[in-house]
Amino acid sequence: MNVFVIGIGLIGGSMVKDLRSLYDDIKIFGLDVNKAHAEKALSLGLIDAQTDYDELKKADVVIVSIPVDVQLEVLPKVLDHIDDDTVVMDVGSTKLKVCNVVKDHPKRRNFLATHPIAGTEFSGPEAAINGLFKGKTNIICEVEKTAFKLQEKALKIFADLGMRIRYMDPVAHDKHIAYVSHLSHISSFMLGKTVIEKEKNERDIFDMAGSGFESTVRLAKSSPAMWTPIFKQNKENVIETLEEYIMNLEHFKQLMIDDNFEKIFEEMQDTNHIKEILNGIIVNA
Amino acid sequence: MNVFVIGIGLIGGSMVKDLRSLYDDIKIFGLDVNKAHAEKALSLGLIDAQTDYDELKKADVVIVSIPVDVQLEVLPKVLDHIDDDTVVMDVGSTKLKVCNVVKDHPKRRNFLATHPIAGTEFSGPEAAINGLFKGKTNIICEVEKTAFKLQEKALKIFADLGMRIRYMDPVAHDKHIAYVSHLSHISSFMLGKTVIEKEKNERDIFDMAGSGFESTVRLAKSSPAMWTPIFKQNKENVIETLEEYIMNLEHFKQLMIDDNFEKIFEEMQDTNHIKEILNGIIVNA
Incomplete structure (x- = not known):
């Protein structure tokens, strides 16, 4: 062959x-x-x-x-x-x-x-x-x-x-993949950017960052040459996911400003359900 | 003892x-x-x-x-x-x-x-x-x-x-840790929330999500009982990190709307620098 x-x-x-x-x-x-x-x-x-x-x-x-x-x-x-x-x-x-x-x-x-x-x-x-x-x-x-x-x-x-x-x-593929893959990459890249901008003294990042930060920011190591054209080709879907993600972050921020920590607890508890979903991924893998 | x-x-x-x-x-x-x-x-x-x-x-x-x-x-x-x-x-x-x-x-x-x-x-x-x-x-x-x-x-x-x-x-601790730990948790929880809300059919998440999504969303499994009081106690710092994170996401979204993909490439390339920072974490670990 x-x-x-x-x-x-x-x-x-x-x-x-x-x-x-x-x-x-x-x-x-x-x-x-x-x-x-x-x-x-x-x-x-x-x-x-x-x-x-x-x-x-x-x-x-x-x-x-x-x-x-x-x-x-x-x-x-x-x-x-x-x-x-x-x-x-x-x-x-x-x-x-x-x-x-x-x-x-x-x-x-x-x-x-x-x-x-x-x-x-x-x-x-x-x-x-x-x-x-x-x-x-x-x-x-x-x-x-x-x-x-x-x-x-x-x-x-x-x-x-x-x-x-x-x-x-292909239409359904591009729509769904924007959520489960493309958005993850942007959230990770922007997390990396936010921390790098703030923590000019990199020693502080070394010393204070644990495995949680490391796993959340892992995708920010990805290749820009590969990812730029993906975002370009899937522009409309990616913008939609970004808008929803930003809206959820704004909502979370507002709950904090309002001292509504019961609701913050609930938000996190509801999202904990991702455990079972991820177990599904692992069981299937 | x-x-x-x-x-x-x-x-x-x-x-x-x-x-x-x-x-x-x-x-x-x-x-x-x-x-x-x-x-x-x-x-x-x-x-x-x-x-x-x-x-x-x-x-x-x-x-x-x-x-x-x-x-x-x-x-x-x-x-x-x-x-x-x-x-x-x-x-x-x-x-x-x-x-x-x-x-x-x-x-x-x-x-x-x-x-x-x-x-x-x-x-x-x-x-x-x-x-x-x-x-x-x-x-x-x-x-x-x-x-x-x-x-x-x-x-x-x-x-x-x-x-x-x-x-x-303690003041410096709470300020820095908001960036390298508390923000990672919120970005992960809100990513999980955004995907769960959209993907009502969980089969689609199982089938399409890869290890990238899994690692970015891992912290969304964390305990709300532990994290709610952390966010409450570190409210001002966490809100500040959230504002900067949202601003970076908004900026990225605007670059996409403007078809400014050269700048998007640069943003990602600059953030790739996180590789060396994470290597620092691993070398030190």
Whole structure:
């Protein structure tokens, strides 16, 4: 099996790392506009060789794992170069724009829109790890627009990676993911910003911050190159979640100003229910 | 050594759990207004016996580990009952009010105000774990108001628990801790609230939420009984941090509305600097 990976960072790199240990007959070709990344991927053994668009015709599977703005240009070009039996999948965190950009492409049936809900706050080929997708959800959009044989090929890979599949339409995907993923990143980035601005003396942050701050602010380590285009593509949904989040914070602040601490207790108690929801995530994972 | 622990939950319970494995000649007495907690602590072997205020005179060390509102009443009463050689320490997340409430007490020199920056999102005696304090910071306030011999006794215990000591005045403590701890909790609680309100169908949260959401929202599992009085006692500082946090979120939202994604990129890049700060925490831990 010839697997081509375009963009060899955390997601693409982790995926081919697992695929290599899963399949004996695999050959992995990599393409990255960042030459240092491509060479690092080669030296780490993530890929067997660097490649270019002209070689894409020999690909069985193409994984496009690049920022969501760049993939709008790259994906049609990839589809232009592939063979009829090739399945091309993206792994982006937004799904509406990518589905729209390929909707009239003659090779639309070779494309599968996916969003594996997996990752860490790190990026680049060195961030690639084995088992990243095990027990995680992969959201597939517009599955009916992909050729059945190619769906099967992709689903076999996801099953071997240990993923659960959920099907959604891209509009619903982008709306829900704004709440459970994009908003978390903004809340974390802005928390980091607020604390850094205030605590000019970093020693104080080292000394006083515990594991609670560390976990809440973890996502503020994420890559701006990856996240800026996500926020841009999902602008309307993200603004809506931000408005609701700010409204809830304003309400909490007002309760404090009013000394209404019984209500503050209730707010927190109601939200404690997140425990069971998170247990659901862990049980399912 | 006779150690008395008043409030046998996560912090008090973890502390005596470590002390028992550190010292051979230890006897641990526990007091908890929650009878179920006291009995659980006994059956878990956290304490050797339940106790009452009249027995406090035989204590060498008293750990007061209860919500910060209750300790304002309990602490003077504890000081009323102890012997001259007893050191009493609190472990609360606010320090100004507790220092004020005992400032004119005849036994003020028996009290040491401490804030071990350690914990988890769980509570109660079952949440007690060994090694919780290892490598963590303990902030001590108004150390000069504690008798020197009793400071020494307490510092020996903290050293044996593996803690680093930082000295601060209570006003500065409450101001800084609002940023690095109290604000994290509110941002997490309100994130949980925003998502729960929107995602009435919890299946969608299970399926779409990844480890990023889980870590950002982790603190929303925390105990309202513990956190409500903290917010109440640190009201002015917490409101100030909330205002700055909301302002940063509003600014981010406005950048999105204005399609100023270059600036959004910069905001995130500047905040990525939190990586080095967190590495500082980890290196120090």
